[in-house]
Structure formats: structure tokens, C-alpha cells
Amino acid sequence: xxxxxxxxxxxxxxxxxxxSIAMEETNGDQLARDIQAAxxxxxxxxxxxxxxxxxxxxxxxxxxxxxxTTGVILIFKQRNP
Numbered sequence: 001x002x003x004x005x006x007x008x009x010x011x012x013x014x015x016x017x018x019x020s021i022a023m024e025e026t027n028g029d030q031l032a033r034d035i036q037a038a039x040x041x042x043x044x045x046x047x048x049x050x051x052x053x054x055x056x057x058x059x060x061x062x063x064x065x066x067x068x069t070t071g072v073i074l075i076f077k078q079r080n081p
Contacts, residue, residue: 002078004047007055008034009071023061026069038074047076 011027011034039049053073059066 002047003050004042004076006038006042006074006076007071008038008074010034010069012068012070023064023066024059024068031069031072035072035074042074042076046079048079049074050077051075 008031011030012024013027014024035052042049052075054069055071055073056067057070059068
């Protein structure tokens with residue numbers, strides 16, 4: 001069985017958080033559109049989504065520790081004929 005792995009990068013922006021501290025924030029709408037585009041593209045190639053895994057990272061600002069979604073790993077498998 002043929003598998004293909006794709007990493008979809010999450011767009012981020014720095015927004016003012018609590019106490020005017022700039023913190024990165026994932027653009028969820030853009031990430032959803034990018035995931036949908038990747039699924040549709042691979043569907044045309046005869047692959048179907050098998051599994052998805054979020055990729056996160058820890059960030060530290062001057063006083064805060066937080067996690068951020070940095071992307072998604074999509075695993076596709078060859079569709080049965």
C-alpha cells in the first residue's frame with residue numbers, strides 16, 4: 001500500500017495579548033483552507049486521508065509560556081481501486 005506524508009504549515013501573526021504583550025497566534029481559518037486544499041489536491045491523485053496529526057511548539061514571552069499550533073501532518077494512502 002502506498003502512503004504519502006504532507007506537512008501543512010500554519011500561518012501565524014503576532015497579536016497584542018493581555019497587558020499589551022505581543023504573542024503569536026495561529027490563523028485557524030487559513031489553516032483550515034490550507035488543509036482542505038491539500039486534501040482535495042491529493043484526492044485528485046487517487047489518495048485518501050488516512051490520518052492527521054497536529055504539530056505544536058512551546059513559546060515563551062517575557063512572562064508567559066504558551067503552546068502554539070505550528071502545522072498539521074497529513075498522512076494519505078492510496079485509494080483502493
